[in-house]
Amino acid sequence: MKKTVLFLSAILVIFLISCGSSGGKTIKLGMLYNMTGSQASLDGPSANGAKLAAKEINAAGGVLGKQLELVSYDGKSDAETIGKAAAQLVEKDKVVAMFGFSDSDMVMAAAPIAAKAKIVFITSGATSPKLPSQVPDYLFLSCFGDNVQAAAAAEYSWNTLQAKSAYLLIDKGMEYTLLLGKYFKERFTELGGSVVLEDTYQTGDKDFSAQITKLKALKPAPDMLFISSGPDDIGTIVKQVRDAGITGPIFGGDGYDTPLLMQIAGKGANNVYYTTHSLMDKTAGSPEVQKFIAAYEAEYKTPPENAFAGLGYDTVYLLVDAMKRANSADPKKIREALQTTKDLPGVTGSITFAPGSPIPQKGVAIIEIQDDAMKLAAQVVPEKVPAP
Amino acid sequence: MSAGEYLLQQILNAVSIGSLYALMAIGLSMVFGILRLINFAHGDLIMVGSYTTLLLLLGGTPFVWASLAGIAASTVAGLLMERFAYRPIRGAPDVAMLLTSFAVTIFLENLAIILFKATSRAFPVPALLNTVVSFGNLQIASLNIISILFTIILLFLLTLFVTNTETGISMRAASQDLVAARLMGINVNRVIAAAFAIGSFMAGVVGILWSAKVGKVDPLMGFSPVLKAFVASVIGGLGSIPSAVLGGYILGALEILLQGLLPANIAPFRDALVFLILILLLLFRPNGILGSAEKEKI
């Protein structure tokens, strides 16, 4: 008798498990992040944040009476792999929306494929304000645009750091770094600052001695360095700049928001500033941030590595909010509801889409590293933002 | 900083990075000289050595010992590579050997991803390696001085080895004419193993210096150095030690001086210019600067 019960319950369990994964009962969202390659230090935390959000939502009963299912593939920081994965999500997995990535080149490998299938793609961390015009109607950002963060950086440098002259080093290999540098220069010179030298490097360069020597030869030395770099190179650059004896402030964008910066540059990371989406700090952060950090730590046994964890988390809630308001998981209705998102609170600030704009109006967190610790230097909304 | 001092500083930068390219190119070139094999997995020896060093450092081993162990690990990995990947297919067509070297690369890199995860990890550097030493107006990073010093010492020892020891002379003989070397009774297995051991040892040294310069390690970190070493070897002329060294320093000088001296609006095309110069060079000297026309061999 006992054996029969055990047998039947085993069958029941198998039945339930197979039900759970067989389409109808779940709402599928496509999640694309690079778990390997140059983007991994931003995308890994983003994916963890998104999974945590999905888990919370499912534990609270799911959406529209169904469980949420994240179907994910590793983009491997490679456009071809990403394209294939996006096609897979559309054709085989039949997801109702997609999200992911922290770099515009990566987004552009996937978003057009989603748009073709009339599915929205929300990028959690790619900050190019030019993105939405490249994939009209179907590409949304859940983060601020680079023009916003660059303007915030320029205004903070001019007003608070009192920098009158800046040296620019730009990675010419990424759209993100090119735009960020351009917007910074635009706003900084508009305020009255001067760019004394604009130098470049190529993504993945390991030796910056030629640029650094050129920088050291500048007379008088610039008040600050604005280094527009991705997450994989910035640690090395800051290390080599500091090793050469240059101690002035270094400023940059959210590409700096990786634990590698402080790990690689060590003491050299002091006097580095960067703009990002929020400070992941247990005590200094907002109530949403503190709650998020606690949940993240419980789930992954480590505090959130950077703000990108929060962006992934917020993006899932953004999609779920749209589905709830639309009362539907139909891709078309999701898109319409998304556009009318208003004051949705999140770990990285509240999200509101102005009519016709797929880029949310969000504040910028300015992080300052001093005494081997990160702290929130300011939370700003720039006065004036360069056009995309 | 006067114009002269500026130039001198850039030349020092060039010599420093050129030293690392040269040490890498030697290993690549020695193996090519004997086996006609472009061992792309040579870069992964850097990774093996650096990760070994890193793990020991994290375990509390002093830097010097951890580095020595890392260099030893590179050397052993190079020998294992030769014994188990290349010796069984020796004499196979060049393309088969090249493909094998890609296979070894993929194997080692994926093994490292499984063992250590794909993300970068910081490489802790002792203070001695990241201070600045001043000579008048010139400021030189201590790491650069150490890189240049190590290269000089290693080149000196290597020169002694290949001109004064029987194995060293045999190595040069074998890279000249493998069949004639065998006819003399030269132990080809030993000579090839020695070439791998020396090249891998140098890759180990480069691994430490490179990681200290970049400040981090990752499973794919060997790709960039092996590519540079390959370009350097081609510039100098594949197959001999002096040409590898010359090629390494030329590549370093091209990169640094183009970046440092070109106006800011042209400097972004540095890599394109380096390759343009390479193409021009190969048009006029197809076998590299020091290379000579090759005879067909068995």
Added chain:
Amino acid sequence: MLQLLQVHTKYGQVEALSGISLEVRGSSLVALLGANGAGKTTTLMSISGILKPSSGKILFQNKDLTQLDTRKIVDLGIIQCPEGRRIFGNLSVKENLRMGAIRRKDKRHLDQAFARVFEIFPLLKDRISQAGATLSGGEQQMLAMGRALMAEPQLLLLDEPSLGLAPIIVDTIFEVIQRLKREGVTILLVEQNAHLALEIADYAYVLEKGRIVLEGSGASLRSNPDVERSYLSEVPEENL
């Protein structure tokens, strides 16, 4: 001293030797003649163990060489001076000679070996620290032979020593070959200059398409009209 019994050797897919049998007696000079591609160099490379016969036996003092590594064959005293000289061009004359003696266990007697080579080829002594590649063709041939002599061969395999050399140098080389023979070195000589070879050979074999088609004493072959007609070709055998 050396016996080849029904040796078959493939070179790539082609059978270059189709059952060769020959004998070299101790202290004799045996010549191996034949046209291009007849299999002369393949025969020497098979004896030296660079090419492995697919069947047949190669006996040296009744020991089978076919399964031995080239190094072991060198240790037995069988030294080849290959066609086209194949000296190490980047190595100095001294280093080239040193490579010739690499398998010698009695390194203490190396000075004597050097002295002997310099006595036979005094020119080499003047060029001792010059790179091999800078020598003239004749000097390179001397270096190649000197390199082989450094091992103090029991059996010297000489492949085309006169190839591409001026007549006056050829005379010098052949004088040395005769002297070595007088000193008791057994020699197997491959030579495209049949006249010259037959003049000094005790015995000779003629190869054609991987088979032995003629054999006899040097004197008897010299008067054979077939030999006269067929093997006065000046065209060198293609490089191996």
